[in-house]
Amino acid sequence: MQDKLLYSMLVLYSVSFLIYTFHATVWRKDFVWQIGRLVFTGGFLVHLTYLVNRAVETGRAPWGNQFEVMLLFSFVVAFSYAVFQWAYKSRSFGAFASLIIFLISAYSVFFLDKTISPLVPALQSYWLWIHVVVTVISYGAFTVSFMAAFQYLFKQSKKHRYFVTLASSWCVGFVSLLLILHEKELLKPYTETLASFGLLMAYSVGVAIVISIPLYFVLSLLKIERFFPKDETLENWTYRWVGLGFPLLALGIMMGALWAAEAWGAWWSNDSKEWWALITWLIYAVYLHLHLIAKWRGVKSAWVSVIGFISMIFTFFGVNYLLAGLHSYA
Amino acid sequence: MSKEKWLALQKQFRETQIARFFRSVRVAIVIIVLVVIASILGTIFIQNGQPNDYIQKYGDAGFFWIQLLSLDDVYHAWWYKFLLLILTIATISCLVSRVNMKLVRSGSLFVHINIITILVGIVVGRFGExxxxxxxxxxxxxxxxxxxxxxxxxxxxxxxxxxxxxxxxxxxxxxxxxxxxYEKPNQRLFILNQEGKSVKSFPIEKGKLLKLPKQKMGLTVLDVLPDARVREEMVVSEEEGALPAVKLKIDSPQGKGEGWLFAHKDDFMLSPDRQVLIYYRFYESKKAMKKGIEKFESLAPMLKKIPNVFQVASGKGFEPRVLRFENGKFKENHTWNGTGPIRFDGLNTSFLPLQFLEKASLQSDIVNVSDEFLNPAIRLAFGTSESGIQSKWVFANQRDPHSEDTVPFEFYYSVDFPxxxxxxxxxxxxxxxxxxxxxxxxxxxxxxxxxxxxxxxxxxxxxxxxxxxxxxDPGYPLVFVGFIGMMIGLILMFYVNPFLNRKPEKLKKPSKG
Known part of the structure; x- marks a missing residue:
């Protein structure tokens, strides 16, 4: 039953991706898009049902391990996108958003351990509910902001188009590489010395280059930029969604600190996840200072937000696999 | 302080060299970026480790630099503290030079004041224990x-x-x-290589096909028994190697008991004091049985030294009986009447045959006796398309490195109660x-x-x-207050002000970055 829910969710997300793509590239009739949205909403509701079901089954917050947290993340991105399409009446994002949501969900369903394990004593706290949710919502907001920055940069010039494709490819390539190495139990040697760590990062860039070149040509051939909103709109969205996520990430970190003060005996424990969340927050702080005070706009500003997103990806995916710390519950 | 006086003071401060330098957004950005880089270093190098760990990983030269730059304790290094100090000074300069009393700006003001509060909290916290x-x-x-x-x-x-x-x-x-x-156990199946290291592990899911890396082998958990027992049962068997057997009840001063004896040279019962030996033979005829008495010598030499030896004999064409040997010599012979136990004069030991089987073999079976996870076991089926499928019981938390499986690894079933x-x-x-x-x-x-x-x-x-x-941690209350103040500031800045301060989007012109 539970597995069926997951698979139907994946099918609905992937079908909505196909319909959105069909709408964006082939047949721009509004009803096509409406069908896409209907299917997407279906996927979203199944997703919600699964989470509720899981909460009932486990008798706790359904984000107690990595599989559950990842599924919550894709849920939050789906929710943010739903809010987004409602708030901006935008028809341009669907294919992009549903693809990302599908990829994250598929990653959790096929690669992560779905067994229900009871909570270790440190996680038995009401903080689990809110600290995780707030942090993941901020990650969802940053993801939407990244989607806008991606579209903005994609339109600017060939150079920016290639590099933003490369940045996205790196995110996908890096996570996949970690996952494959972890699955084959080959990851540990790479985390042992600085040189091997550097080598791993170099590999991830290599993988990113390999993915990015065909992706660049395919996207260019499809001329997807025709369907992107205006530059100002995209810039505004990037800023707005960073502005939404930034206080939430601060809140998530602070709640983590308050929880740590109750559970670990110190509000800050120099744990790598803590530091990387703060690093991500500081990078977005740089973005906001540049936007609000130095009045930076255009490609430079968009790139700063992309760096913030890359740091977020590292915080969310990389830290657990690569750096030792207290957050390794999964 | 009156507003005019404050504005005059503020203006004076703004014109100083220090303020000019520190309130510039470039300097602020550079400082934040430096803090980010330093913090990243702190997550890459192990912090506060043993000196030997660093020497092993980075060599002597590496360790020298790590110590020189305090990379083994970045967050307490003098240069990191210096960075935070500069950050504090810059934040204060910005605050003092930019403060005005408008509500629109109050969010930012709140955020920055409280960043300073938190930083002060950290300093105060250093006096903790x-x-x-x-x-x-x-x-x-x-x-x-x-x-x-x-x-x-x-x-x-x-x-x-x-x-x-x-x-x-x-x-x-x-x-x-x-x-x-927890009442529910954590169960996992580990695949160990020949050195006993885990190469792969699976959650226990009945009936799911599992794949092993590199081996073209399938693996499935067929059964999960929470409280398994091995039950041995003597059954009539037509298999090759099936032997005649007797179930015997013995009552002696050394103890009571019953058990099966095969008609085989290696199967016998021996009393703990090595005074009494019992074994069983099956004969095709009465004549063969008579010879059997003489062939007492067929027993192993060490057994001949046991003073009291009893042979249970049964077969075709004669009544079952017990033969008694004393110090290696045949002494007497008691035929069984089919009901009561056989007794010998002057001996306290009695023999009661309960069942004779002409062709029997021992079959062991694994059964579940309760639903509590007291002695869990799983039955695995595994194999390749070439080798065919084998099945096997694996008991929880037991290593079995000498198993006779044809596979180059070992199964380990782990069960624990989290x-x-x-x-x-x-x-x-x-x-x-x-x-x-x-x-x-x-x-x-x-x-x-x-x-x-x-x-x-x-x-x-x-x-x-x-x-x-x-x-x-005497700094914690400050940090706590700082958190709350900062949150209020952030909420004002990003969630409240955009609504208070809405300008039509069209009027804004993007400036070149």
Missing amino acids: KGFLQVFENEKNGKMLVEKGFIENPKTGELQRNIKIKELPFEVALNDFVITR IKEFISHIKILDGGKEVMRKSLRVNHPAKYKGYMLYQASYDKENEKWSGIQVTK
Whole structure:
């Protein structure tokens, strides 16, 4: 039953991706898009049902391990996108958003351990509910902001188009590489010395280059930029969604600190996840200072937000696999 | 201070060299970026590790640089503190030069003031204490162990952790230390290689096809029995190697018991004092049986030295009987009447044959006797398309490295009951008097005289002591206030002000970045 829910969710997300793509590239009739949205909403509701079901089954917050947290993340991105399409009446994002949501969900369903394990004593706290949710919502907001920055940069010039494709490819390539190495139990040697760590990062860039070149040509051939909103709109969205996520990430970190003060005996424990969340927050702080005070706009500003997103990806995916710390519950 | 006076002062400050430098957004950005880079370094290098760890990983030269730049303790390095100091100065300069009384700006003001509050909280927190208190059950302790860097061992010259004892203004008595566990066990199947290392592991899911890396092999869990027992049963069998067998009940001064004996040279019963031996033979005819008596010599030489030997004999064409040998010589012969036990004069031992089987074999079977996870076992099926499929029982938490499987690895079925809670029932004593009782659990610390007490570790072997972490962080209230203030500021800035301060989007012109 539970597995069926997951698979139907994946099918609905992937079908909505196909319909959105069909709408964006082939047949721009509004009803096509409406069908896409209907299917997407279906996927979203199944997703919600699964989470509720899981909460009932486990008798706790359904984000107690990595599989559950990842599924919550894709849920939050789906929710943010739903809010987004409602708030901006935008028809341009669907294919992009549903693809990302599908990829994250598929990653959790096929690669992560779905067994229900009871909570270790440190996680038995009401903080689990809110600290995780707030942090993941901020990650969802940053993801939407990244989607806008991606579209903005994609339109600017060939150079920016290639590099933003490369940045996205790196995110996908890096996570996949970690996952494959972890699955084959080959990851540990790479985390042992600085040189091997550097080598791993170099590999991830290599993988990113390999993915990015065909992706660049395919996207260019499809001329997807025709369907992107205006530059100002995209810039505004990037800023707005960073502005939404930034206080939430601060809140998530602070709640983590308050929880740590109750559970670990110190509000800050120099744990790598803590530091990387703060690093991500500081990078977005740089973005906001540049936007609000130095009045930076255009490609430079968009790139700063992309760096913030890359740091977020590292915080969310990389830290657990690569750096030792207290957050390794999964 | 009047508003005019403040504005005049502010103007004066704005014109100073320091303010000009520090309030520039470029400087702010550079400082934040430097803090980011430094913080990243701190997550890449292990912090506060043993010197040997660094030497092993980075070599002597690497260790030299790590120590020189304090990369083994980035967040307490002088240069990191310096960065934070600059950050504080820059934040204050910005605040003072930019403050105006408009509500629109108050969010930003709040955020920055509270960043300073948090930074001050961190500095104040450096005057705190942190230690470890080990308390045994039904004992008390008021001296905590505090770690203070490294110290050279006078004997070996090696660096070791410098541990000091600090007396607390109270004592902690441990009444009881309790561990509770979840009822549902954690089960996993591990695949171990020839060195006994785990190469892969799976959750236990009945009927799911599992794949092993590199081996073209399938694996499935067929059965999961929570409380498995091995049951051996003698059955009539047509298989090759099936032997005649007798089930015998024996009543002797050494003990009572019943069991099966095969008509095989290696199967016999021997009393613990090595005075009595019983074995069983099956004969095709009475004549063969008579010869069997003479062929007593066929027993192994060591068995011949046993003074009292009994042979249960059965077969075709004669009544079952027990033959008695004494010191290697045939003595007498008792035929069984088919009902009561056989007794010999002058002996306290009696023999009662319960069942004779002409062709029997022992079959062992595994059965489940209850639903509680007392002795769990799983049945696995595994194999390749070439080798065919084998099946096998694997009992929980038992290694079986000498198994006769045709596969180059071993299956290990692990079952454990995850810990739900650690609870230390403690009393806090001040001046010998009880002032507080608390059940210390993870996530539920106790607080006394500014100290926080946390359930931190425990005696893993006997559960006789509990490890309590004791901390005192005088900066925490400041940090807490800073958090709340900062959140209020952020909410004002990003959620409230955009609505108060809405400008039509069209009027904004993007400036070139």
